[in-house]
Amino acid sequence: MSHYKPYLAYKGSGVEWLGRVPEHWEITPLKYEAEFVNGAAFKPEQWSEIGTPIIRIENLNGSLNFNCFDREMDARYHVEQGDLLFGWSGNRGTSFGPFIWPHAGRHYLNQHIFRICNFKFDKAWFYWSLKAVTAHVEDQAHGIIGMVHITKGDLGGIKIAIPTLAEQQAISAHLDRETARIDALIEKKTRFIELLREKCQALITHAVTKGLDPNVRMKDSGVEWLGVVPESWKMLPLKRLISSIGQGWSPECEARVPEEGEWGVVKVGCVNGGVFRPEESKALPTEMEPRPELSLRAGDVLISRANTRELVGSCAVVPHDYPYLLLCDKLYRVGCGEHVMPNFLAALVTVYGRRAVEIEATGASSSMVNIAQSVILDLLVAVPDADEQVEIISRVSAATTRIEHLREKTERSIKLLKERRSALITAAVTGQIDLRETV
Incomplete structure (x- = not known):
């Protein structure tokens, strides 16, 4: 920011997140400057394939997959192109915060999203101001993983600085x-x-x-x-190269990474990118009995058996023993036989397994794809x-x-x-x- 100059005169705002602001700017809570209208609580049985599209959180992220409602709604729930919206319960950095609705035609607003109206500001400036408010709220919620939310009262109570x-x-x-x-x-x-x-x-x-x-x-x-x-090179099914295959356990864990010496269960994402990431794990509740037989060992080849189409079949080798990290249910653990190295087996699964996924999952409508053990075992590979x-x-x-x-x-x-x-x-x-x- 060094190439920008400051204003000549400042005053204390009395608001921690604002700090000192230009002397002639006004300080006021959002609730006095705009109305925040929450969307309607549509029930799944009310959705249809025809009618007016309903804006849900996923549509704020660019999805064009709309559910529709085939009856008339009160005008307070109407959204038109250019309307200012605010996702008040969503993922940090994506669906939480302000959006200017880009699509033409009437839409209906679902719950968890505010339509912001009755403000006198330049709309683009208000959008950017709300982006700064969003960053402030996310900073305050730094200990929360994933979803962030704010109530209408708390959002309305946040003070902003208003220029000319x-x-x-x-x-x-x-x-x-x-x-x-x-x-x-x-x-x-x-x-x-x-x-x-x-x-x-x-x-x-x-x-x-x-x-x-x-x-x-x-x-x-x-x-x-x-x-x-x-x-x-020899052509043979993968089952001739391995000594064992099994999967783990998926108990209800705490939403945090386990500390050193604390039991934890790896998440399916620990193998994404072909590198084992032990930090992709969750802490096992202290009152829950661990299962040491599922501890990860050096040389274990881990394969994602259930994930999105892009990530299923991801494979990585555990580099050394992790006695307190347990295998999860969405991963296969494969033991190598005497004719294949763990890293070479992982590479084989990555290449041949991805091809198998493409063939097996053709036409699958779900975003989640599963690989059966039989698919892994019957892979015909060159070694x-x-x-x-x-x-x-x-x-x-x-x-x-x-x-x-x-x-x-x-x-x-x-x-x-x-x-x-x-x-x-x-x-x-x-x-x-x-x-x-x-x-």
Whole structure:
């Protein structure tokens, strides 16, 4: 913010989150400046496929999957394009906070969302001011994981700082321009991460299906999608390579990561991205008896058996013993036989399993997909000898480590951009920076 200048004179606001504000700005609670109309409590049996679309929380996030209501509702529940909405119970950073409704035509408002009306501000400025309020509320709820909510009374009691109309317009114009620039950078970096993931997957796929020597003699695998494989590799079902397969336990856990020495149960997301993440776990309640036989051991190959279509079949190797972390029900634990290394088995499952998911899950309507044990056990895979497995995994690990470092660096830069965006919004709507000459 160093290239922005401050106002010449400030006064104390008496409000902690606002701090000192420009001397001529007014301080007032939101409840005196706008009306917050809660949506209707539609019941599932009232939904239909025809009629007026109902705006639910998921639609604030861009989903075009609408339930409809085929009768007339009171005008207070009507939403038109350009209306200012506020999701008062939703996920932090996504569905919680203000939205300007982008779609044409009449819609009805569902509960957990306010329609904000009867205000005299520049709408765009009020939107940005409410974004700063949202960041403040989320900061206050820092100990809460996932969903955040605020009551109408608590939201109305939050005080904001109000500049002149000309300043409101200058602030909103600057924020529209600068946040669009930041968002474009975030989008490019996010796409870059997607390309890195695709490159990593392509690298693993080629290595564990074709080997490292481009001049090696090849043979027909007998598997249509696989094509040819190195001549010396053996084709056999995965069940011939493993010593055991089982799944875990999913008790009702506490919504926090277990502390050191405390029992916990891993979540299905602990294998996302092909790397075991022990922090993706929940604490087992102290009154619940643990099941030590489900503790994770070095060399365990964990496979996601139930998840979204994009993540099901994710696979990772447990790098060392975790005596207090227990296997969950949504993961298979596979033990390796004497002819396959854990990391090579994980790579095989990642490549062959993903293909199996694509075939098995074709036409599945649910966003959640399951892989049966039989699908894993019957995977027909091509396997080299032990020495070649070691060489392939060594080469793949070196390449994927470089890609992973680049991905982490890009994710850090995205985090910094998001922090800068939030800080700029707060600084602008609380008067920490003077934007009157930036129009």
